[in-house]
Amino acid sequence: GLLLEVSTHGPHAVPRTSWKQQDLDLMEFSEPGVFNYSTLLLSEDRDALYVGAREAIFELSKKNVTIRNNKVQWTVTEIPMTMCTLKGKSKERDCLNYIRVLQVVDDQKLYVCGTHAFQPQCDYLNLADFSLEGRPEDGRGKCSFDPSQSFTTVMVDGELYSGTAYNFLGSEPIISRYSPPHSLLRTEYSTSWLNEPSFVFADVIRERKNRADGEDDKIYYFFTEVSVEYEFFGKLLIPRVARVCKGDLGGQRTLQKKWTSFLKAKLVCSMPELNFVFNVVHDVFILKGKEAKEDTLFYGVFTSQWGNVGLSAVCAYNMTAVEEVFTKGKYMQKATVEQSHTKWVRYNGIMPTPRPGACINNLMRQQNINSSLHLPDKTLQFVKDHPLLEDPILPIGNRPRLITKDVNYTQIVVERVLALDKTIYDVIFTGTDKGVLHKSVVFEEEVHIMEEIQLLKNSEPIKNLLLSSETQSLYVGSDSGVVQSPTAFCSRYSSCHDCILSRDPYCAWDPKTATCVNIVASPNQQSRSLIQSLDGDAHKCPSVPAVPQKDYQLVTVKPGSSAELPCLVKSNLAQLIWKSNGSVLTEASRFHFIAENGLLIYSVAPEDQGYYECWSVEWAPAAGKNFSRLMAGYTLTLDLPPRPRADPIATTFS
Amino acid sequence: GLLLEVSTHGPHAVPRTSWKQQDLDLMEFSEPGVFNYSTLLLSEDRDALYVGAREAIFELSKKNVTIRNNKVQWTVTEIPMTMCTLKGKSKERDCLNYIRVLQVVDDQKLYVCGTHAFQPQCDYLNLADFSLEGRPEDGRGKCSFDPSQSFTTVMVDGELYSGTAYNFLGSEPIISRYSPPHSLLRTEYSTSWLNEPSFVFADVIRERKNRADGEDDKIYYFFTEVSVEYEFFGKLLIPRVARVCKGDLGGQRTLQKKWTSFLKAKLVCSMPELNFVFNVVHDVFILKGKEAKEDTLFYGVFTSQWGNVGLSAVCAYNMTAVEEVFTKGKYMQKATVEQSHTKWVRYNGIMPTPRPGACINNLMRQQNINSSLHLPDKTLQFVKDHPLLEDPILPIGNRPRLITKDVNYTQIVVERVLALDKTIYDVIFTGTDKGVLHKSVVFEEEVHIMEEIQLLKNSEPIKNLLLSSETQSLYVGSDSGVVQSPTAFCSRYSSCHDCILSRDPYCAWDPKTATCVNIVASPNQQSRSLIQSLDGDAHKCPSVPAVPQKDYQLVTVKPGSSAELPCLVKSNLAQLIWKSNGSVLTEASRFHFIAENGLLIYSVAPEDQGYYECWSVEWAPAAGKNFSRLMAGYTLTLDLPPRPRADPIATTFS
Known part of the structure; x- marks a missing residue:
């Protein structure tokens, strides 16, 4: 009928790998007391990421955003502030200067505008000494009055094009061009x-x-x-x-x-x-x-x-x-x-x-x-x-x-990547309202979400997202700070299986060094020997000799105590299977608890002894194949006390 | 903005109690090989629930639907079946006779119609011997051709009103009245x-x-x-x-x-x-x-x-x-x-x-x-x-x-219940597409879902839902059978707290017998002594003397083995809190695992010994109060082997 069944019909979209913020060691920038790092501008010529925040503009190194090269403050003077509060706006939230325009005029100057307590103003920023010229112009039609209102702007050949509201109430929308000395075209x-x-x-x-x-x-x-x-x-x-x-x-x-x-x-x-x-x-x-x-x-x-x-x-x-x-x-x-x-x-x-x-x-x-x-x-x-x-x-x-x-995307950037199969893939980076980034690739009409990355510590919206092919980085602006992330995490895929199953066009397996390498970051590598297969066909990986059972890690516990056998599978698309002495363990057994990161056996009994294997089974739809891999092997034994010598008195009872 | 945030603004609607199918011992009816029990008719005069299924009509006892009093089969003859399959319909699914109309003509007869292999037919069913008259009439405009197409019907003063499709393709909708000997009014x-x-x-x-x-x-x-x-x-x-x-x-x-x-x-x-x-x-x-x-x-x-x-x-x-x-x-x-x-x-x-x-x-x-x-x-x-x-x-x-x-309601019935506060409450029963029933009550403009009941074994849609105040039962029709459920499960609330916190207008606590009783089923009880409070104010319950710690259940385990301390809280609105020797346990401790139905302590160490208490804390929003109750108490001790006598040789090493 006409009713919707997206849940059953829609494409499945589970990110294969989930990276947590604390695992990644990303570069971050924020200053105490400064918020709303939502305006970002990458300089093409300089090593600079310009950041417009609340009452401050920063120049960060685009190679490393933790390095702050310059800062200028731009606060609201008393009269506009008073006017703003008299009109019923909040002093702490509304009547401040939110920098919303950062545009390149020439290699000497930026054009910057702020909401300036609901009385938008613009000024020129000299890059040489990172100072404002201090001759503010009327920002009406160039910048929004309200920091929370939608807004867009672009500078083309020295003329500023904006989409914003033209009045205090925000009720009069406008698309305008500011081309001094002319008045606005609107x-x-x-x-x-x-x-x-x-x-x-x-x-x-x-x-x-x-x-x-x-x-x-x-x-x-x-x-x-x-x-x-x-x-x-x-x-x-x-x-x-x-x-x-x-x-x-x-x-x-x-x-x-x-x-x-x-x-x-x-x-x-x-x-x-x-x-x-x-x-x-x-x-x-x-x-x-x-x-x-x-x-x-x-x-x-x-x-x-x-x-x-x-x-x-x-x-x-x-x-x-x-x-x-x-x-x-x-x-x-x-x-x-x-x-x-x-x-x-x-x-x-x-x-x-x-x-x-x-x-x-x-x-x-x-x-x-x-x-x-x-x-x-x-x-x-x-x-x-x-x-x-x-x-x-x-x-x-x-x-x-x-x-x-169950995701609200707020931002998108796309990079074209030339893979080893000589095909160009569009890699889609989408930011969510919960501080997460999704990285996806379209392969033969089917989309594959390679990774989800918790970029922001707090579950807050990604307000701005830029990509630099030069620094191989993504720059994320949010209310609480700026985060820089590499576009790929190839080296974190530690096995060839994982590297290939990630289906990341940035990544390929180098059998010589046994590492997953970023082919975009270092394109001059001997690509002939690299392995990449964007359908996820991990059978192209060099075969790994099976680990003999005698080399399984030995775990010895006391009878009746518990044993934890860790097994971490990074892929959300993989199924985890535990085998004990060759047969598959099920959830049914009340003495086993198959957790996300391993197997817990509590009250270990003599019959629990033996070999334990953790297998990862992953289906690669584009390759049409299942890939199984032994992730961990254990030999569980009981630490039995030495059998006591026969006691003549006790034996009479037996 | 205009965008939706139902998740944060909408009323919370979590059913307080979840009943599973296997817990309830409901009455069920189905016969092997018969499906689509989707047409139900309750007789007001007789003890009968008439059921129209695929190619069969049943008379069940409305007091107990497991009792089948009568059955008549109504299959499709060869010619219509052949016609139907020739027109491209499925022999196994479409070209059968789905009974979709069951209406009372008088105390002797029912009027019944079936889809009859996409050639709808109607007939009279004699209740005396439960036989069809065998003189089928054209069912066009009275019954749908397609068993899966939407359809409704009602008999008023001997005239049949239908809403259906008038043609084989289902493309010509019709609302009609059949009043023999006149032709259809449409x-x-x-x-x-x-x-x-x-x-x-x-x-x-x-x-x-x-x-x-x-x-x-x-x-x-x-x-x-x-x-x-x-x-x-x-x-x-x-x-x-x-x-x-x-x-x-x-x-x-x-x-x-x-x-x-x-x-x-x-x-x-x-x-x-x-x-x-x-x-x-x-x-x-x-x-x-x-x-x-x-x-x-x-x-x-x-x-x-x-x-x-x-x-x-x-x-x-x-x-x-x-x-x-x-x-x-x-x-x-x-x-x-x-x-x-x-x-x-x-x-x-x-x-x-x-x-x-x-x-x-x-x-x-x-x-x-x-x-x-x-x-x-x-x-x-x-x-x-x-x-x-x-x-x-x-x-x-x-x-x-x-x-x-996360619920799709398919069916609804409502019963007006006079509570002990002399107020009439509308109790809303809603059936879902997954075989679940929700039972809700509106109290001072706020809705409260008292119970969710898994009525059907399979997760299939509830196709029909009837209520009889006489038998205090709900009748549910689905593709696989008929289920009869009581309208209330008062006696399953074993404590006064649970009985009052359920906020069920059918239920009240009888302090004399210490049971939760159904006031609608037995209205002549001494209602003066009964306790009911639809805001969930469990403080009205008689106070229960605290259990002394010495009476806590003794649990003795060997050092290093695991201990399971069961604690079952039936309310989904209650928070479960474990205390060990008076302080609250958190999830942080790696040797505890707080599960839904109890506490698991694995590798019990000497410091784990002591008193364990399981508390249920439930917020009753209408009463504006929190209600805490001790659900279980345990004394955990270690089964230490008797201390060995000092060994003269060993002591030299110490």
Whole structure:
């Protein structure tokens, strides 16, 4: 029927290996009294990770975030603070300066903005001496008033693009461009343009230089908003992608100082056969192609508005599919029904030319339209009333790449890894609201979660996640600090079996050194001798000679006392089997307790003596094989007291 | 935000006591080779529970369903069977006769229908000799073709009302009345009337006899269908209540042999503050008032279309609220938008009189409209086009009575119980798709799940659930059999604490006999001396003298061996605390293992000797108190061998 049975139909997604925070020795940074390390910026040229926190900006070493190279404080002065508290905001929580914008202006300066007690301000940060210029500018439209409100920003060619709220109450959403000395170019204040959006991401997609058609670069915005085209009992949320053209200057009369190129479309991330829709987007990562724009993909993490117990999905989209919709898609229009109701339906009428919302290109220039200021009023009026396109942006394969239960993904980054089979794999890193990172790979259409890593000590949300291929690191921002983690933990896989069964494209087994090595970190190794098999076929491992039973570890206990035989299997996909003298032990026996980390035999009796073996059996679905391995072997004996000499008096009783 | 956090905001709903199937010694009935015991009918006059199964009808004793008084088989003959298999249906599963209608005609006869190999048939069952008359009638419109399709039926004054599908494919839904010798009165085949409905329940609500306004009795249907008025990516389901008038005869020209009184409205069961909608209804139970119709309530069990992990809700509605909508509510109408789209909006135009869909009453009779055949064409044409009312039916208190996680409720019955505090409590019994029954009570607006009972051996859905106040029993039909359960398990609460903390309105503590007694089963007891406190205030129990430590059970073990100290606490709401020599034991100690049913100390050392106490601490939220009770006490000693006499040789070494 129509009802959902995700639990039985959905893909299984159990991370193979679970790393605990205390096992990993990650690099961490935080300072006493400073919180909300949620704005991160990696410098491409310098060895720097810039961190915007509450009332402070840090420069950390990107090789090692525990090293703090610089710090500047930026607090709120008395007057804005008083104003803020008078308006009913909390002094301790709201009326502080949360740094939310950190953008590169040039190799000398950053542009930084903070919420500044609900009166956002921006300033320039000199990198030479890590000091603020101290000539704060109005931050309205560039930075949010409210530190807890959604917000996104990107700097493109010295111009700051933001998605935020324009007023104190947070009720007036805005997508804007700040390009000094011009005033803001912005969206129309209308629910057709933006309807209670939650901004998650924005970035530029460049056109190739010297294109014959003279197409403009575009800035894409990703957000969730309240749908106008659908209806249910309450508010229906919908994930969107919107775009504007970099060269947009606004209209001459109509849409003066407003975008003439603002268009938006819905993102679809759903399981069509189950009628299940993931309609809230939380983060987007754009994987830009090296050369051709055609290679550019983007990944989004989604949940459902009704997914109250945490069903998260990752969908991937081709940028060309997005472009197709924006350049050729049908527009929607608002129609009035019976005087009082409205409904958004497809516009089937005649379209003005040039196409509404299109960027200026050579074809338009031939018609003497050299900038958006020259666009005809008909085109501008149309795009003002019809910013929404009907055609959906469908994910690659028409379904999520990954669905996980009991998890709320908040952040995503993706790295392309060239494996030894000469194939490029997209490795997906997703951060959760509980401080955990999932690392997944798509192999032959099937997703495999290789690892889950407890990155944060506390079970708090991952607020920001960056990846540096240069340092082979992930950088995580949270309310309580910054954590740096390697992208792979190959060396922690101690056997070839474990290294191969991990199915990690970063890792391969080096039979010479008998270690699991990171092929991305040290690509110049003699890769010919390395073993990697992303289907998890551990039979490719060199055969290991069986341990003779006589070499099993000897465990001797007193009769009636308990014996613990440790056996640690790291893989959550492996089944643990205990054998005693060749036969499999079951839970049924009341004198055995098969725990996660070993076997406990309490009240050991003489019949318990013998050989004990702990076997790990792991099914590798992509290889279609089971792999068994002896993890531990023990010889259990009783420490019997020496038989007493026959006692003549006692024997008379026998 | 708009996102859901049911997990943190929703009411907690953990059943206090869990009863396992094997603990309860329930009465069960099934016969080898017979399955699908899903149609149940309790006889009011006779000691009989009639059971419709696959190809068989049983008469069981309603006092004890293990007693089978009668059985008749009703198999499919060769020709329909061949037809069925030729049409591509499975011989073993589909082309059999599933009995789906069992209704009382009079004290001599039942009317029975079966799917009969996708060619539904009905017959009369003589109760005297429990034989079928053998003159089968066409069952189309009375019984479903498909045994797995949703279906509901009710017999009112010798007329059979059904909600089912009218064709082999199951694509033509129908709500019909069969009143021999007339032909079927039925719904229009139109998505405005019924749009892929799943029928769950139907029943009659009688008007008081001799009402001045001469109002007619009404038959209410409950179902989930695909919404026409809301839109999203896919199909949006919506729970409905529809009603028809008993005296409806159809129209003269318009709506000939169709209902002239078919109207429907949406049922709302939602958490408005969370924007969370339970939009699928699975079962309804009508709690009819003794005298005044105003007392009549109905309960529904709901899930969400997106509740893929099992969030179930129970909503209660006043029947007067339903009547209000049907007699005064606004109609919806289909409007065309831009030629090609439709939208359902409120009808604000002039209404024909008499009110479309209204039952014939004295006012109409004064206008010479004595039956629906006399209704004017304008009224009929209007109701044909406007069967849907705009106003919603809101639940009592505007929210669910009960929300439970990780459970899918399939069935509901409710019994009103007069407690010793002279208050009437509605006790809600809900059956799940895993064979479990929940028993809940609403106390001062807060719901308390008293018990969960594993009624079925297998984890299969409860398909039917009936309650008899006469036998104090619940009857459960499932694919594999019939189970009879008492409505209360008072005597299983062995202490006054447990009896009071259960908060079961059926149960009270009798201090004279020191037993927990069922006050409903034996209401003539000396109720003055009984103790009942539905807030769970166990301080009302007679005080129990403390057990002196010297009377604790002695446990003697050999040094180094393990000791098991059992302690069984039945309440899931209680916390179990172990004390050793007065201090609380924690999980930290590696030589203790605090299990569900006791304490395990392995490798007992001399320092482990002493007193051990198992305490149950239970919080009763309605009483606002904690109740602690000693559940078990032990004295642990070591069985030390007698100290050997000093050995002169050994002492030289010391």
